[in-house]
Amino acid sequence: MRVAVLSLIEAAGPDPGALRGYLPIGGRSILRHQIGFALSLGCKRIVVMAEGISGELVALQHVVERGGAQFHVVATARALVPLLQPEDDVFVLGDGLLAMPDALRDLLEAGPVLLTLPVETALPLGFERIDINSAFAFAMRFPGRVAAALADLPPEWNAQSALLRLAIQARISQRGVPAALLDDGRWAIVRNEEDAHRAERRWLRLHTDVAGAGARAPGGAMAIAIVRRFGPAMLHAGTRPALVGLAAGLVGLLGGGMGWLGNFATGFVLLGIAWLIERVASLLGQVERDSLLASGLARRSVAAFHGLIDVGFVVVATWRSELPNGPGLAWGLSAFAPLLLVLAARLVPLALPGNRWAHFLQDRLLMGLFLALASVFLPFDAMVGLCVIAMIALCLFLLQTGADIGATRDPAKPPPNPQLTSRQ
Template sequence: MMEPASAGFDVPRAYLRLGGATLAHHQLALALAAGCERIACLAKAFDPELAALQREAERAGARFHMISGGRALSGLVTASDELLVLGEGVIVSPVDALELIAQAPAVLVLPAEAAVPQGFERIDINHAGAGLMLLPGRLVERLNDLPPDADPASALLRIALQAGISQRMVPQSVSNDGRWLLVQDEAQAQAAEDRWMDRQTSGLGHSLGMGLAAWLSRRFGAAMLHAGSGGSATGIAGLTLLAMAAGSAWLEVPTLGLALLGAAWLVQRVGTIITGAQADSLGLGRGMLSRPEPFGALLDIVLVGVLIAVPSLVPGEPTWLRAFAPLVLIGLLRLLSQVLAERFSAWFEDRLLLALALAALGLAGLLPYAVPGLSIVLIVAGIILSRRRGELTSV
C-alpha cells in the first residue's frame, strides 16, 4: 500500500474500490482463501482502512502485521514457510489464482507485449510478472542483503527468478476475460468494476425476468455495493413486497397482488446476483435474504394465496377446491424447471413473467380461466420438451 492512487493524492492505490470493497480487501480475501496464516501488509501508516483489514484477517483466524520494508518481512517468514506475494493493485479471480498456485511454488507470468503497457513488471523480452508468486520462505532472507528502501515485491521477483523458481503462464483466456488486472487509478478501477459486474451476470439472460435482473444488476449493482446496502436491502424490499401482495389477496385485489409478486421476485433476484458477486470475490457468506430457494418457496406460497382470492366460477366453491388449480400450476412449474435443460428451465422459474402474464389476464377478466388453462399448456409443453431430450420412456 505504498503507491498513491493518482498524482497529488496521498490515498494509496490499494484503497481504490471495486464492487464496494477496496482492492486491498479483495487481495486479503484471496490470501485467506489460499490458507495464509499470517498477513504482512507493506504500508506507510496504520490508518482506519488498515485497521479494518486487520479485524477482517483476525476474524478469519490469521495474524496481521504491518511492515515498512523487506527486512521486516524476513523476520516474519521462516525457511519452512511458503510465501504468497501479491503485487500492489493486482486484482485476480480467486478461483483461477488458487488453481494456478495449488500445484507448486511458481512465479506467475503474462505475455510481455500485452502486460507491460498495463503496468506489469517486465521479466524478459517475452514475459512480465503477473503480480502473484508462491515462493519458498527460505528466499525471503535474501532481502536482508538489499538496501532498506528496495521494493520487496520487485526484489522477491528477481530473487525467485535467480533461484530457479519455475515460471507459470496465466492462461490467455483468464487475462483476456478481465480476470487478471492491474488497477492503478480511479478510471481503471471503474473499468475493472464494469467488467467484474459483466462477468457476474453473463449467461443469466435465459428468460425475460432473469435478463432484466442481470441488466439491473449491471446498471445499479456496483452503486448499491458502494453505498453499503448490497443484497440485504433488496432482500428486505422483496419481503416487503411479498407482504403487500399477501395483503392484496386478503383485500381480494388479486391483480395488484400478482404485480407486487412479480416486482418482489425481480428485486430479490437482483439482490441474489449482487450478493453472489461479493461472495465469489470476497469469500463472504450468503445471507438468508439473498438465497433464491427459501424466498422462491415463500413467494410461491403467497402466489397460491393470491390466486385463491380470484373469484370462483362456481359460487360457494370450498377453499380447498379453489386452491387445487393454483397448486397444480405451481407444482408443474417447479417440476419442469428441475427436469428440463437450463435454456428451458429458466423460463419455468421466471416468476416475473408468470406474474405479469397472470396480472394482464386478470385485468382482462380472464384469470379464473387462465390458471387451469396454463396448467394444461404446461403439461403439453413438458411432454413435448421432454420427448425432444429423450427423457420420457415408453412402457
Template sequence: MRVAVLSLIETSHPAQAAGASATTPSGLRGYLPIGGRSLLRHQIGLALSLGAKRLVVMAEGISGELVALQHVVEAGGAQFHVVATARALVPLLAPEDDVIVVGDGLIAMPDVFRDLIEAGPGVLTLPAESALPLGFERIDINHAFAGAMRFPGRIAAGLADLPPEWNAQSALLRLAVQARLPLRGVSAAMLGDGRWTMVRSEPEAHAAERQWLRLHTATGDAAEGSPGVLLAMAFVRRFGPAMLHAGTRPALIGLAAGILGLLGLGLGWLGNAATGFLLVGLSWLVERVASLMGQVERDSLLASGLERKAVALFHLIVDAGLVTLAAWRSELPYTSAIPFGLNWFTPILLVGGARLVRLALPRFPRSAWLEDRLVFGLLLAIVSVALPFDATIGLAVLALLGTCLLLLQLGRSPATERSPNSQLTSRP
C-alpha cells in the same frame, strides 16, 4: 503455514525495471475502490480463499482502513501484520512457510487466481509487449511479472542482505528469479476480458469495476435465459457499482423484496389481485438482484451474502404468495355445494406443475421461464384483468401437464430403453 504478502507501498527502487510505466501515480493503489471495497480488501479475500493463515501488509503506517481490514482477517481465522520495510518482513517468513505474494493494484478473478497459484511454486508472468503498457513490471526481454508468485519461505531470507530502501515485492521477485523458480504464464487474453487487471488510478478502477461486476454476474444458472434473470443481471451491471459504493448490502435489498411481496398480498386481500400479482413478481425480481449481489460478495470477498437456503425459502414464499392471491381472486362461489378449499386447488396445481415441468425437462428450450416469477406474476395479472380467471388457470394446468407428458414421451428412444436387469439378461 501459508503466508500472503500484500502491499500498500508505491516507491521506486534501484531494481525497478526500466520498462515499468512512468505515468504510475504516487498514491496508494490498494485503497482504490472496486465495487465499494478497496483493492486490498479484494486481495485479502483471495488470500483467505487460498487458506492463508498469516497476512502481511507492507505499509508505511497504520490507518483506520487497515484496522478495519485487520478485523476482517482475524474473523477469517488468520493473523494480520503490518510492516514498513523489507527487512522487517524476514522474521515473519519461516523457511518452511508457503509464501504467496500479490502485487500492489492487482485484481483477478478468484477461480483463475486459485488455479494458477495452486499449480505449485512459481512466478506468474505475462508477455512483456502486452503487459508493460498496463503497468506490470518487466522480468526480462520476453516476460513481465503478472503480479503474483508463490515460493518457499527460505527464499525470503535474502531480504536481510538488501538495502532497506528497496521495495519488498520487487526484491522478492528478484530473489525468486535468482532462485530459478519456474515461470508460469498467464494468458494475455485475460488482460482484455478483465480476469487479470492491474489498477493504477481511479479511471482504471472504474473501468475494471464494470468488467469485474460483469464477470461475477455471468452466472451459469439454468434460469439465466429467462427475462426476469436477464433484467436482474442488467440492473446489477448498470446500477450495482453505485449501490455498492453507497454501502447498499444484499440483505437490505432482500428486505425490500420481502416488503414488496407483503404489499402485494395486502392489495390482493383488498381486492386488487392484478396489482398484487405484479408486486409479488417484482419482489422475486428484487430478490434476484439481492442474490446476484450476494453472489459477488461471496465469490470475490468471502463476505457473508444471501445464502442459497435463504434464497430457496424466499422462492417458496413467493410461490405461496402467488397461490394465495390466485385463490383469493378465484370466482368460485363460497357455498355448501362446493367443497371447501376448491378455489386453492387449481392455483396449487399451476405452481406445482410449473416446478414439476422445470425438473422433468431441465434442458428443454425456454423451460427456465417456468421458474421466472416475474413473468408468472405478469401473466397472472393479465389473466386476472382480461380473461375468465378460473377457466384460464385450469387450461394452463392442462397445458403444462400435457406438454410435459408429450415431450417426455417423444424423448424416450427405444434404443435407450433397457430392462432394469439388462446386464443379466442380455447376451454378448
C-alpha cells in the same frame, strides 16, 4: 505455514495520498479482495507492506482475525524477514492486482511459481519487466527460505521488487499467464480511478455471466441487467445483498396486502416484482461470494422466499377466483387450480432440465404479469385451469417423444428416451 505478502505502497495517480490498494472495486478495496483470496488459500499470516497504519487497515485487520489469521503491517523489506520462516509457503500479490480468484488459484496452487506475461502486452498495462521477453504478472509463490536474503538488502528497496529478484535468483520456475485472462479482464493491474471504474464494470460482468436457461428468461435477464447497471452504485453506497432481500420481502408483503384489499392485478404484479428484487439480491450475494468478500455459504432464506412467493400467488389467486363457495361445495375449491398452477410450474423444469422454455416457468415475474392480465381481461379461473392442462400436456409430450423443442441438451449425451428416438 502459508503466508501472504501484500503491498500498499504505490500511489494511485498523481496524488501521493491515494494508494492503489485502496481503490474500490464493487464497494470493497483491492486490498480487501486480495485478503479474501489469501484467506481462501488458507494463509495463517497476512503481511501488508505499508508506510503507516490507517483506519481502513485496522478494519482489514479485524477481517483477517475473524478469518483465523494473523495480521501484520510492516514498512520495510528488512522488517519482513522475521515474519517469513524458511519452512513457510509464501504467496506474494502485487500492488493493485485484481484477478478472478479461480484463475489466480489455478495458477498458484500447482507449486512454487513466478507468473509472467509477454513484455509487449504487459508493459503498457503497468506490469514490471523481468527480462527481454517476460514481465512480472504481479503474483508468485516460493519457499520462505528465499526471503532470508532480504536482511542483506538496503532498507530503501521496494519489498515486492526485492522478493521478485530473490525469486529469480533462486530459479523459481516461471509460468505464463494465458493472454485470454488479460483480454477479458480476469487479470488486471488497477493503477488509478479510471482503471478502477473500467475494471469494475468488467468484474461485475464476469461475475454475472450466469449460465443456464433460467438466466435467459425475461425476469432472470432483467435481474442481471439491473445488477450490471446499478450494482456498482449500490455496492459503493454500502447496500448489502441482505438489505436488498429485505426490500424484496416488504414488496412481497405489500403485494399480498393489495390482493387482500381486492386489487388483485396489482398484487400479482408486486409479487412478481418482489421475486425480481430477490433475484437481484441473490446475484449481488453471489458476486460477493465468488469474489471471496463474503461467506461461501449461500443465503438459506432464498428457497424459503421463493416458496413464500408461490404461496402468495396461490392465496391472491384464491381471493380472485369467481368459483362459488358455500354449503355442499368442496372446501378449498377456489384454491385448487392456482395450487396446481404453481406445482406444475415447479415440476416441469425438474422433468425437463435441458429445455429452455421449461425454465421460463421458473420466472415469477412472468407469472405475476400473466396472472395480472388474466385477472383484468380474461376469465380468470378458466385461464388458470387451461394453463395447468397445457403445461402438463406439453411436458408429457416432450418426455414421451424425446422432442428437443428449446432444448439445451449436450449432443454428446443420449436422448432421454432412446427406445423411442432410435432410427434403427
